[in-house]
Amino acid sequence: MTTEMSSTEDIIGRSEIDDFEAILSVVGSEEADGRHVVHSEYDSIFTWDYEKGSRPKLNKLYEKAKGAQWNGETDLPWEIEVDQEKLVREDAEANGGFGAGFDLTGTPVEHWGDKEWVQFGVESQNWTLSQFLHGEQGALICTAKIVESVPWIDAKYYASTQVMDEARHVEVFGKYLDQKLSGHYPVNAHLRMLLDDIIADSRWDLTYLGMQIMVEGLALAAFGFMHQMTRDPLLKQLLRYVMADEARHVAFGVLSLQEYYEGLNAAELRERQEFAFEAAVRMRDRFLQQEVWDRMGVDPKAIVPVVQQAPERGEFQALLFSKIVPNCKKLGLLDAADGWLRTKFTELGVIEFESWVDTSEEYDALASVPPKDRVLS
Numbered sequence: 126m127t128t129e130m131s132s133t134e135d136i137i138g139r140s141e142i143d144d145f146e147a148i149l150s151v152v153g154s155e156e157a158d159g160r161h162v163v164h165s166e167y168d169s170i171f172t173w174d175y176e177k178g179s180r181p182k183l184n185k186l187y188e189k190a191k192g193a194q195w196n197g198e199t200d201l202p203w204e205i206e207v208d209q210e211k212l213v214r215e216d217a218e219a220n221g222g223f224g225a226g227f228d229l230t231g232t233p234v235e236h237w238g239d240k241e242w243v244q245f246g247v248e249s250q251n252w253t254l255s256q257f258l259h260g261e262q263g264a265l266i267c268t269a270k271i272v273e274s275v276p277w278i279d280a281k282y283y284a285s286t287q288v289m290d291e292a293r294h295v296e297v298f299g300k301y302l303d304q305k306l307s308g309h310y311p312v313n314a315h316l317r318m319l320l321d322d323i324i325a326d327s328r329w330d331l332t333y334l335g336m337q338i339m340v341e342g343l344a345l346a347a348f349g350f351m352h353q354m355t356r357d358p359l360l361k362q363l364l365r366y367v368m369a370d371e372a373r374h375v376a377f378g379v380l381s382l383q384e385y386y387e388g389l390n391a392a393e394l395r396e397r398q399e400f401a402f403e404a405a406v407r408m409r410d411r412f413l414q415q416e417v418w419d420r421m422g423v424d425p426k427a428i429v430p431v432v433q434q435a436p437e438r439g440e441f442q443a444l445l446f447s448k449i450v451p452n453c454k455k456l457g458l459l460d461a462a463d464g465w466l467r468t469k470f471t472e473l474g475v476i477e478f479e480s481w482v483d484t485s486e487e488y489d490a491l492a493s494v495p496p497k498d499r500v501l502s
């Protein structure tokens with residue numbers, strides 16, 4: 126855990142944010158016994174104040190969550206067949222062909238033909254959905270922890286609905302990977318570091334900040350991007366359902382932390398800012414797809430810096446922060462402690478989103494349609 130007035134190196138383990146050599150040197154692995162143990166010490170809190178609705182906004186969210194449950198087995202069109210290679214080809218055609226927009230001269234993929242690019246596209250999708258799956262399990266664990274550690278009854282009630290939501294998300298992403306795609310990837314090392322940090326922290330608000338604001342805020346943007354891009358109607362509907370839940374989860378984080386952060390002093394807020402910055406960098410690092418290059422037999426260090434130079438790449442990565450930045454602003458985290466986080470988000474190139482709509486306001490629009498009335502779009 127970081128302490129007050131840390132340097133960038135203290136917080137993220139390197140002094141340059143874009144040091145690819147350092148980022149790509151962190152390589153993930155999976156334990157042979159199939160389990161990853163994270164130790165955590167925290168207080169489980171009983172409250173004797175059972176008055177339901179003493180936090181009206183959280184109560185409203187809880188009531189909505191009860192009516193927004195859906196069944197991953199029966200509410201999605203699992204009968205739809207998915208031809209992964211065909212989808213990859215169609216996608217490439219719509220975007221000007223494989224490798225369009227990159228100068229790949231002198232790189233290890235210079236002589237790649239259709240076959241390699243299709244395989245890369247397939248692997249890339251397996252990887253992306255695998256990381257979603259692992260992130261969802263992280264959310265499941267974090268939310269169960271929030272039920273125990275948050276002191277307010279309305280938040281315990283709401284968080285318990287989110288536990289069920291996250292179980293369903295793990296279930297549907299797992300099923301989609303197993304039945305429609307063609308292979309799993311282990312959790313990315315940067316994502317795992319972040320999840321471990323969130324889970325190991327003893328302070329309940331850090332679980333919220335790390336999961337509900339940072340991880341889920343990014344997931345909401347990433348799911349939205351994929352929902353827009355995918356040509357698979359099953360994945361489209363799956364993401365639409367998951368996104369409606371995720372918007373509620375992020376709103377839960379914003380509504381809960383707003384009240385708590387009003388009572389913190391500048392030094393305490395600075396610790397939260399540093400945590401938010403660390404999370405932002407870890408999530409950026411995780412999007413480099415280093416494991417996919419590796420599986421394709423290409424040294425990530427020889428290709429990632431080239432791919433990262435493409436302008437669309439930067440735009441995509443910035444867009445992933447379009448939910449996080451306005452939500453941090455709403456919590457007062459951007460400008461607390463002399464605007465430390467504003468400076469950091471400016472360095473990351475994502476400050477432009479600060480005035481976009483925050484998720485506590487956006488939520489109603491996104492999830493106003495009850496699950497049974499949602500249609501393919």
Ligand SMILES: [Fe+2]
Pocket residue numbers: 261264290291294371
């Ligand atoms: Fe989720």
Ligand SMILES: [Fe+2]
Pocket residue numbers: 264291341370371374
């Ligand atoms: Fe979630």
